Amino acid sequence: MHLSETPMKLRAAQLRVTAPRVAVLEELTSRPHADADDLVVAVRERLGSVSVQAVYDVLRALTAAGLVRRIEPAGHPARYETRTGDNHHHVVCRSCGAVGDVDCAVGAAPCLQADDPDGFTIDEAEVIYWGYCTECRDDVPGIDRSTAPQPGSLSEPAP
Numbered sequence: 001m002h003l004s005e006t007p008m009k010l011r012a013a014q015l016r017v018t019a020p021r022v023a024v025l026e027e028l029t030s031r032p033h034a035d036a037d038d039l040v041v042a043v044r045e046r047l048g049s050v051s052v053q054a055v056y057d058v059l060r061a062l063t064a065a066g067l068v069r070r071i072e073p074a075g076h077p078a079r080y081e082t083r084t085g086d087n088h089h090h091v092v093c094r095s096c097g098a099v100g101d102v103d104c105a106v107g108a109a110p111c112l113q114a115d116d117p118d119g120f121t122i123d124e125a126e127v128i129y130w131g132y133c134t135e136c137r138d139d140v141p142g143i144d145r146s147t148a149p150q151p152g153s154l155s156e157p158a159p
Contacts, residue, residue, distance in 0.1 A: 013065035020050050024058045028068060028082050033090075033099040035077040073099065073128055089127035095136035102129060 006025050007017045015021060023043045028034060031042070040055045059080055062068035069084045073092045079099055089102045132140050 009067060013062075013067050015061060015065055015067075018058075019047055020054050020058050021062070023047055023050075024055060025062060025067065025082070028080055032081040032083065032101070033071070033079040035079050037077070039080070071099070071126065071128075073097075087124065089125075089129065091129040091131060093133040093136055094130055095132055095140070098133045098135070100133075102127075 006022050006029075009025065010017045010021055020043060023046045024039055027039055027042045027046070031038070034042070036052075036056060036059060039059070040050070040052050043050050043055055059068065059070070063070050063080070066084055068080050068082055070078050070080055071090055072078045073090070076092065076097055081101075083101060087104055089104065091100045091102050092098070131137075
C-alpha cells in the first residue's frame with residue numbers, strides 16, 4: 001500500500017482517519033510482522049505522544065475492519081501485518097523469532113478442505129512453519145544446510 005493511500009483505505013473500511021490509525025497502518029506497511037510494543041515505539045517517534053492503549057485500540061479496530069491480520073506464533077507476542085485475505089502462511093525462527101511469509105504450498109487454499117471439520121464451515125487456515133533463519137541456522141548443530149532457505153527469505157525480526 002502506498003503511504004498516501006492510507007486515509008483512503010481507512011475511509012473505505014468505514015474507519016475515521018486519525019493520526020494514530022494512519023501512523024500504525026503506515027508503520028505496519030513498512031515493517032510487517034511487528035508486535036504491539038514495537039509499534040508503540042515507532043508511532044511515538046512519528047507522533048510524539050501516544051498511549052500504549054491507543055495503539056492496542058487501533059490494532060483492534062484495524063484487525064476488525066480487515067485491514068490488518070493478527071498472527072500469534074506459540075511462545076511469541078502477537079504480530080500484525082497488512083497482508084490480508086490471501087490465506088498465506090508464516091515461518092518463524094525458533095531462535096530469534098524472525099517471521100516471514102510463505103505462500104500456500106499446494107495451491108490457493110487446499111488447507112481449507114479439512115477431512116472431517118465436525119460440522120464447521122472453514123474459511124481460513126493458519127499454518128506456521130518452524131525452523132531457523134539464515135542468521136541463526138549456522139549456530140544450530142545438525143541442520144541440513146543443503147535444504148536451508150536462501151538468504152533474505154525471512155523478514156528481519158522487529159527491532
